[in-house]
Amino acid sequence: MNNKNLKSKATHILAIANQKGGVGKTTTAINLATALAAKKKVLLIDLDSQGNSSTALGVDYTNREIGTYHLLIDGTIKDEMIKDGIVPNLSLITADENLAGAELELIDVPEREFRLKKGLETLTQHYDYILIDCPPSLGMLTLNALVAASGVIVPLQCEFLALEGISHLVKTVTRVQKSLNPELDIRAIVLTMYDKRNKLSELVAEDTKAFFGDKVCKTVIPRNIRISEAQSYGKPIMLYDHKSSGAMAYISLAKELMRRFQ
Ligand SMILES: Nc1ncnc2c1ncn2[C@@H]1O[C@H](COP(=O)(O)OP(=O)(O)O)[C@@H](O)[C@H]1O
Ligand SMILES: [Mg+2]
Secondary structure (H helix, E strand, O other), X not given: OOHHHXXXXXXXXXXXXXXXXXXXXXXXXXXXXXXXXXXXXXXXXXXXXXXHHHHHXXXXXXXXXXXXXXXXXXXXXXXXXXXXXXXXXXXXXXXXXXXXXXXXXXXXXXXXHHHHHHHHOOOHHHOOEEEXXXXXXXXXXXXXXXXXXXEEEEEEEOOOOHHHHHHHHHHHHHHXXXXXXXXXXXXXXXXXXXXXXXXXXXXXXXXXXXXXXXXXXXXXXXXXXXXXXXXXOOOOHHHHOOOOXXXXXXXXXXXXXXXXXX
8 A cells, every 4th residue: 555645634743842851752752653653644753862762663773874863964854764663654763872963063054943844844745743752851952843843742740840840841832933933832731650549640630731721631641561661672552562551541642632633
């Protein structure tokens, strides 16, 4: 089957961002991308030099010599940058430790905030969803993601001070919206690692809804050990244990977001 035939009209480019590490960005990127790929044509861009998304989708280190780093530095896409991982309909642009240097190398490049956007221009026609797994900072890489994106998905770990942590991100999104990308908006907040036995999870969820209202997804991602096990086997949760609470949550999140973006 020609995959291009699956493509519907609009491409949603979604940056998965939160400057805090360990909150579930990569986990959400790979599992949401996998769940979306059951119905849509999806590209995942690994924008973190740790390359965790690339690993979790089973792309070997030896197959990552050309990826996001080259896309940003060259400013154009080449066929060999796009890898097929283990999930049908889900392609990947991989990252490796070279990407850590891009932050500095981009300083002297003209229109440096627009490199990713330019690089993706010719690609958008081929995908329904392009997800960008951002690094845990608000530096030049995340800025490139925010300029290229049509929306931001913020994974928020249900823990103490979670909301305080994202006020900086909210300000950055507002600033980018005003100066570089008027289309940008926070489209969804996803509560991650929710533990229903822990009162704190419930409190964080309530506070987040009070502050962000409808932007908070109804689907909450539970803390589920199978999710992290899956990553260590280089697999998304649906391919590792499709009956787990984690798999079901990410499938439900994909459905909820597809309804929102329709
Ligand atoms: N819902 C979850 N249940 C259990 N472990 C999770 C869950 N979400 C993420 N993790 C684990 O937490 C750690 C940090 O998640 P990760 O997605 O890498 O965060 P980030 O990309 O924001 O740094 C990883 O070890 C991951 O496997
Ligand atoms: Mg990550």
